[in-house]
Amino acid sequence: MTASLGDRNKIVIIDDEEDFAVTAAWEVEDAGYEPFLIVEGTFNDIDDLVLQIPQDTYGVLCDHRLGKSGLANFYGSDLVATLYDQRIPALLGTQFYDMDSDVSIRKHRHKIPVLLNKDKIDSSSIKAGMEICLLEFDGNVASDRKPYRNIVRLVDVNQESGEDVVDVIIPGWNPYKAVRLPLALICEWLLEFQPKIGARLIASVNTGAENPEDLYFTNFEIATEPEGIDGIP
CATH class of the missing domain: 2.40.50 (OB fold (Dihydrolipoamide Acetyltransferase, E2P))
Structure with a gap:
């Protein structure tokens, strides 16, 4: 990703449930960003999915359980952790908040600055979450x-x-x-x-x-x- 941060305005929504992705896109627009949806395909490798993220991406909003409809054979937490290493702001959402947080998400929680219940994702939580990620990348880690x-x-x-x-x-x-x-x-x-x-x-x-x-x-x-x-x- 070569575009400077100031030139980026896309938030990529990655979810195997298209209805939710469309709803999330409305919130992304309300937050002042341009939504870009990845809801189709079959990704067996994290890097293959990362390659689908446009260069002018500001951040990513990713569902945790990407395998329900066969979008990916890995968890969203795996992808968000990979993006963290690449300094790409990424928020992880799950509708199985209590079930997923202990095990599959905990493995990468140190590289997931923001975990959201999908029922509570809105324009405010998206904007605030992106800011938290960027601050952490700059060394301003929240208490x-x-x-x-x-x-x-x-x-x-x-x-x-x-x-x-x-x-x-x-x-x-x-x-x-x-x-x-x-x-x-x-x-x-x-x-x-x-x-x-x-x-x-x-x-x-x-x-x-x-x-x-x-x-x-x-x-x-x-x-x-x-x-x-x-x-x-």
């Missing part, structure tokens, strides 16, 4: 997105939709509320990690987040001494 080193304690090991998951407590965030995340996320940092109830890890967590669905986890390591770790007395 609820800043990571801090925290103890993460495993309290349960389970499965969800055929995927291994763990429930954890982050004392520095809320010592009484468990948060679910995919085991694969921990194993990105600890390749041979075997989950056991009571195990203590250290991870970077954005403990300024108010809601559990907004928490992200990176840089896991095995906990030894708690001194000097945020949230630990």
